[in-house]
Each structure stands twice: as C-alpha cells, then as structure tokens.
Amino acid sequence: MRAIVAIIKPHKLDDVTEALRDAGVQGMTITEVRGHGRQRGHSEVYRGAEYSVEFIPKLRLDVVVDDMDAEKVTDAIMAAGRTGKIGDGKIWLGPLDTVIRIRTGERDDDAI
Amino acid sequence: MSTGKKLFALTLVVLIALIAVGQFGHGGSGDPGGTKTSAYSTPTKGSVNDDLATGPKNVPVSQVGVNKLANETGHLRVSINFTWLLITGFLVLFMQVGFAFLVTGLTRAKNAGHMMMMNIAAFAVALLVYYVVGFAFQFGGVAPIANIGNTAPLNGIFGHGTAGVIGLHGFFLQSGNSYDVGVVAFFLFQVVFMETAGYIIIGAIAERVSFAGFLVAEVALAAVIYPVYGMWVWGGGWLAQLGNSIGWGHGAVDFAGSGVVHATGGWIALALAMILGPRIGKYRRDGSVRAFPGHNLGYAVIGTLILLFGWMGFNPGSTFGSTDLRISIVAVNTLLSACAGAVAAMAWTNAKWGKPDISMTCNGMLAGLVAITAPCAFVAPWAAVLIGIVAGFLVCYSVQFLDSRARVDDPCGAISVHGVCGVWGLLAVGLFADGTYPAAGWNGVAGPVKGLFYGDVGQLGAQMIDIVVGFIWAWGMAWIIFSLAKRFVKVRVSPEVELEGTDAGEFGQVCYPDFVQVTETDARLQDDDLALPYLTAEEQVGVAPAHVGQPVGAAPHDTG
Numbered sequence: 001m002r003a004i005v006a007i008i009k010p011h012k013l014d015d016v017t018e019a020l021r022d023a024g025v026q027g028m029t030i031t032e033v034r035g036h037g038r039q040r041g042h043s044e045v046y047r048g049a050e051y052s053v054e055f056i057p058k059l060r061l062d063v064v065v066d067d068m069d070a071e072k073v074t075d076a077i078m079a080a081g082r083t084g085k086i087g088d089g090k091i092w093l094g095p096l097d098t099v100i101r102i103r104t105g106e107r108d109d110d111a112i
Numbered sequence: 113m114s115t116g117k118k119l120f121a122l123t124l125v126v127l128i129a130l131i132a133v134g135q136f137g138h139g140g141s142g143d144p145g146g147t148k149t150s151a152y153s154t155p156t157k158g159s160v161n162d163d164l165a166t167g168p169k170n171v172p173v174s175q176v177g178v179n180k181l182a183n184e185t186g187h188l189r190v191s192i193n194f195t196w197l198l199i200t201g202f203l204v205l206f207m208q209v210g211f212a213f214l215v216t217g218l219t220r221a222k223n224a225g226h227m228m229m230m231n232i233a234a235f236a237v238a239l240l241v242y243y244v245v246g247f248a249f250q251f252g253g254v255a256p257i258a259n260i261g262n263t264a265p266l267n268g269i270f271g272h273g274t275a276g277v278i279g280l281h282g283f284f285l286q287s288g289n290s291y292d293v294g295v296v297a298f299f300l301f302q303v304v305f306m307e308t309a310g311y312i313i314i315g316a317i318a319e320r321v322s323f324a325g326f327l328v329a330e331v332a333l334a335a336v337i338y339p340v341y342g343m344w345v346w347g348g349g350w351l352a353q354l355g356n357s358i359g360w361g362h363g364a365v366d367f368a369g370s371g372v373v374h375a376t377g378g379w380i381a382l383a384l385a386m387i388l389g390p391r392i393g394k395y396r397r398d399g400s401v402r403a404f405p406g407h408n409l410g411y412a413v414i415g416t417l418i419l420l421f422g423w424m425g426f427n428p429g430s431t432f433g434s435t436d437l438r439i440s441i442v443a444v445n446t447l448l449s450a451c452a453g454a455v456a457a458m459a460w461t462n463a464k465w466g467k468p469d470i471s472m473t474c475n476g477m478l479a480g481l482v483a484i485t486a487p488c489a490f491v492a493p494w495a496a497v498l499i500g501i502v503a504g505f506l507v508c509y510s511v512q513f514l515d516s517r518a519r520v521d522d523p524c525g526a527i528s529v530h531g532v533c534g535v536w537g538l539l540a541v542g543l544f545a546d547g548t549y550p551a552a553g554w555n556g557v558a559g560p561v562k563g564l565f566y567g568d569v570g571q572l573g574a575q576m577i578d579i580v581v582g583f584i585w586a587w588g589m590a591w592i593i594f595s596l597a598k599r600f601v602k603v604r605v606s607p608e609v610e611l612e613g614t615d616a617g618e619f620g621q622v623c624y625p626d627f628v629q630v631t632e633t634d635a636r637l638q639d640d641d642l643a644l645p646y647l648t649a650e651e652q653v654g655v656a657p658a659h660v661g662q663p664v665g666a667a668p669h670d671t672g
Binding site: 044046049051 | 402461472
C-alpha cells in the first residue's frame with residue numbers, strides 16, 4: 001500500500017476529485033493548508049502599502065491506494081491538477097505499513 | 113480593595129448620581145406632557161390667521177373656531193417635524209452599526225472583539241456623559257428652533273451677545289426646565305451626532321489602544337471637546353455669530369457637521385494616534401511600511417453601505433423638520449457626493465496600484481459623505497458631484513501621506529476621511545453655496561448663504577476661521593487631555609497583548625474562538641521598530657530581542 005499526498009490549487013479540487021473517482025479511488029481526505037515553494041509567496045498592495053503573502057492557501061489531498069494503483073492515481077492527479085503556471089503544487093508518496101477501517105476492524109487491503 | 117472593586121464602586125456611585133441629580137428642578141415651565149408645545153405659540157399662528165382674514169368675507173368665521181384651527185395646525189406641523197426629527201435620529205443611530213462593521217472589518221481577527229466592545233462601550237458611556245453635561249454645554253443656549261416648537265427652555269448661555277462660549281441649560285435634561293418634549297426630541301437627534309464623532313476615533317487608535325485609555329478619550333470627547341466647539345457653531349456661539357459680529361457672511365455655516373462632527377472626530381483621532389504611536393511592525397527605521405490587511409473586507413463594505421443609509425438621516429434630518437422641503441435636495445446631494453467619492457477613489461487606486469482597492473473605495477464613499485455634510489443644503493446637485501470627486505481624491509492622497517510620509521498609523525483611515533474631508537466640506541460651503549437656501553436668514557443674518565463663486569467672499573473667510581479654530585480646539589484639547597491621562601492610565605496595551613491580540617489580552621475572550629488564526633502579517637518587535645519609543649523600558653526588554661536599546665548595528669548579546 002502507498003500513501004499519496006498531493007498539494008493542489010484550491011480551485012482544482014473538482015477536477016482532481018473527478019479524475020480520482022474515474023481512476024477508481026473511493027476514499028480521500030482534504031485539508032485546507034498554506035505553504036510556499038521556491039517562489040516563497042508573493043506580494044500584494046493593501047491601502048497603498050505592500051505586504052508579502054508568504055504562505056499561500058492550498059488544499060492537501062490524502063489518498064491511500066494499492067501499490068499497483070499508485071502510478072495511475074498520481075498520473076490522474078497530475079493531469080487534472082495542472083495549470084502549467086507557478087504554484088501548481090506537489091505530489092509525494094511513500095510506503096504504508098498498516099491501514100485499519102475503524103468500524104469493522106478490517107485491515108490493510110480490505111480496509112482501503 | 114482591588115482595582116476592579118474600586119471601579120465597580122465608582123461606577124455605581126456615578127450611575128446613582130445620574131438618577132439623583134436629575135431630581136432637582138422639577139415643576140418649572142417646561143412642557144413634559146407635550147400639550148403646550150407648538151399649539152398657539154408657533155410661527156404658523158400668524159400665517160393661518162392671515163389667510164383666514166383675507167379669505168371670502170361671506171363665510172361666517174367664529175373666533176373660537178379659528179383659534180382652534182390654528183392650534184390644531186400648529187400642533188400638526190410640529191408633530192410632523194417631531195416624527196421627522198426622531199426617525200432621522202434613529203437612522204443616525206443605526207450608523208453605529210455601520211461603523212462597528214467598518215472598523216472591525218478593517219482590522220485583524222485577533223482584535224475583532226476589542227473593536228466591537230469599543231463600539232458598544234463608546235455608545236453607552238458617551239451617551240450618559242452627554243446627558244449629564246455635554247448637551248447642556250452645546251445647546252443650553254441655542255436660539256429657538258421653530259420647527260419643533262421653539263425649545264424655549266434652552267435659553268441659558270454664557271457670554272454676551274455675539275460672544276457666546278458655552279450653554280448652561282439642560283444638564284441632566286432637567287436644569288433650566290429642560291424636561292420638555294421639544295428639548296428631549298432635540299437631545300435624541302443631537303446625542304447620536306455626538307456618538308458619531310465618538311466612534312470616529314476608534315478607527316485611528318485601533319489595535320493598540322487600551323480599553324481604559326479609550327474610555328478616557330471618549331468621556332473627554334462627550335463632555336467637553338465635542339460639545340464646546342459644537343456650541344460655537346451650532347449652539348449660537350461666537351463662530352456662528354461671525355456674520356453679526358464682524359460681518360463675514362453668515363458666520364460659520366456647517367449644515368450637518370462636516371466640521372462639528374467629522375473634523376472634530378478626525379482631529380481628536382489624529383492627536384490620539386500620535387500619542388499612542390504606530391502598531392508594532394507597522395514602521396521600521398529602514399523606511400519600510402508594512403500593511404496589516406483587514407480581516408473582513410465584506411464587513412467593511414457592509415458597514416460603508418449602512419453608513420450611507422444612515423446618512424440619509426444625518427443630513428436631511430438636520431433641517432429639524434420635514435416642513436422644510438429642502439430635504440429632498442439635501443438627500444440627493446448627499447447620494448451624489450457619496451457615489452462620486454467612491455468612483456473617484458476606485459479610479460485613483462486602480463491607476464496608482466493597478467487594481468481598484470476595496471477598502472479605499474469604501475473610504476472614498478465615506479469621504480464624499482463627510483465632505484457634503486456641511487454644504488448639502490446650500491449647493492446645487494452638480495456642485496455635490498464635484499465636492500464628492502475632490503473628496504474621493506483627497507482621501508486617497510491623505511491616506512498615502514499619513515501612512516508613508518507622516519507615519520501616523522491610522523488603520524481605518526479615520527483621520528483622512530473625517531478630518532481632511534471634513535475640512536474640505538467646510539471650505540466647499542464657502543465656495544459653492546448658491547444662494548437658494550434658506551429663505552430666511554442663517555445664523556441671524558438676512559439673506560441666503562452664498563459662497564465665493566456666488567459673490568460672498570466673507571462667507572469663505574468665516575469658513576476658514578471655523579476650520580482653523582476647529583483644528584486647534586479639537587487637536588489641542590485631545591492632545592492635552594490624553595497626554596495628562598497617560599500619566600495615570602495605561603493608554604496603550606503591552607506588546608505581549610498587542611501581538612497576541614487585544615481580544616484575549618484585554619477581555620480574556622476572543623471574537624473567533626473556533627478558528628486557528630494564521631497571523632502571518634503579524635510582526636515581531638524588532639530593534640528598529642518605530643513603535644519602540646512608545647513602549648515602556650520594561651516592555652521593550654520583555655518582548656524585543658536582547659539587543660534592543662543598543663545602538664543600531666551593535667552586536668547582539670551572546671546568549672550562550
């Protein structure tokens with residue numbers, strides 16, 4: 001099993017969730033987060049004075065998938081979440097030991 | 113006894129005194145029942161009789177019937193005006209809501225509860241203070257107001273002839289027989305005007321003033337600063353008499369209070385903001401200016417639109433009666449100027465910063481409203497548009513100037529909107545008053561009010577005197593009183609409270625407990641912060657890095 005974390009632009013949420021469902025993903029979790037990448041945010045003008053927005057609002061998407069689905073799912077997120085401009089976000093994934101469904105106690109593959 | 117208990121005892125004593133002192137002076141010639149007001153003593157008496165006297169001769173007229181009719185007509189006229197005065201007063205009262213929204217929206221979430229608390233406390237405290245002394249100082253000797261039945265008890269004035277300086281009747285709405293329907297109706301309308309000046313100051317001292325310091329300023333405003341200057345212009349005082357005393361136009365003319373209410377509030381705000389110093393992180397010695405975006409621009413817009421609505425009471429109500437049909441022109445002039453101001457600010461910020469600025473558009477609309485407040489009854493609609501446009505530009509320049517050059521930290525633009533544009537409004541009377549109003553003389557000088565462009569240079573002169581005197585009085589008095597208060601009361605919150613948020617620090621309650629507040633625009637206290645001189649020595653040590661207080665460029669202490 002693999003845990004996939006994607007940081008995406010908030011307005012791309014609908015596109016990405018639709019793509020994930022098409023790819024067979026059933027469950028997912030999103031969180032409102034803020035962050036920055038290499039650009040370190042940007043500056044805005046408020047009442048004539050500049051201020052820097054260091055951490056930009058993003059959505060964090062958490063998905064748990066079978067090993068063999070990982071490639072397909074990351075491709076789907078990439079395709080649906082991309083605008084081609086700075087700030088499209090990142091995806092990272094890593095191995096996962098255990099998954100448990102709280103209601104039934106099912107484990108691992110059965111719990112995905 | 114703890115400080116809290118002492119304050120509680122003091123509050124109780126004051127509140128009981130409010131009731132007790134009001135017991136004196138019963139049984140005078142006032143009209144608390146409202147049955148005598150207006151009846152036969154109003155100006156309508158003459159005209160009704162005259163018309164009947166010159167009417168068809170073959171109609172049998174009984175003198176008793178005519179008297180009755182005159183009585184009824186006079187009473188109705190005053191009733192209509194009472195209704196108008198009270199309802200417009202309620203509209204002005206609603207502006208308190210608008211201002212609470214505006215200033216809370218333009219400040220940070222961590223201070224939202226503090227902002228709201230200041231708004232409600234300002235209203236309650238200032239109203240009681242105005243009831244005790246403010247109203248009497250301002251209107252205790254005002255000339256009879258015919259529209260609402262002559263307000264006969266308000267005839268106590270200090271200062272002879274054209275040199276009146278303070279009113280003397282109406283303390284506790286009781287002294288000088290002022291327990292009277294006309295006087296009390298007038299009180300309602302005037303107290304909400306005072307409240308307007310009272311909440312203006314909040315915008316400029318926000319996010320760093322202590323609640324105690326704010327209350328001191330509010331009491332000073334409601335008791336002395338606002339009423340005394342208000343008396344000079346509106347209460348029959350020496351500024352209003354400049355036309356009679358030195359022959360300059362009609363004396364100081366300020367229809368609904370660009371000067372009396374707004375400039376006064378703005379200049380008091382300026383003095384307080386200067387004494388308090390800027391918010392931590394706002395300015396640094398290296399020249400950088402930091403913006404602290406307001407946490408809810410939606411509030412700011414809602415607040416501005418509520419203020420616009422309330423202004424439909426502020427200006428048209430200042431006729432003190434709807435039998436004066438000029439109210440339609442007053443109302444439309446007010447709208448025209450407000451919209452012209454908003455459009456001007458929108459266009460200016462778009463040209464200057466690349467995008468139209470939401471909060472400055474709000475300020476532009478308010479600037480137009482403030483500026484038209486003095487001239488609204490005296491100018492033509494085209495002039496109202498012009499006055500609004502100038503105000504819209506003026507407020508943009510002024511906000512920029514105060515923020516970047518003068519470095520007076522005014523989170524909501526109160527000084528620019530109310531001080532600067534209030535002055536422009538007073539000036540505009542002396543320029544654009546077109547001689548169509550009023551039919552009867554203003555301030556006891558015959559003929560309508562005319563500005564420079566309609567041939568009366570003297571009027572402009574009187575306006576200028578009014579502007580200068582108003583500034584010196586409001587700014588100077590606020591400076592003196594607040595500087596003195598600073599020795600006894602902690603007028604600025606500690607840096608810990610300021611950085612954590614005044615909600616939690618001053619009240620132990622926060623406006624938004626369910627949200628994690630990401631305060632990325634919050635600043636640390638750095639060693640070249642221009643707020644430092646306004647903090648005590650211990651405070652600087654408590655929060656600032658260890659090397660604060662050393663010459664700039666010195667090496668920090670090695671903390672090991």
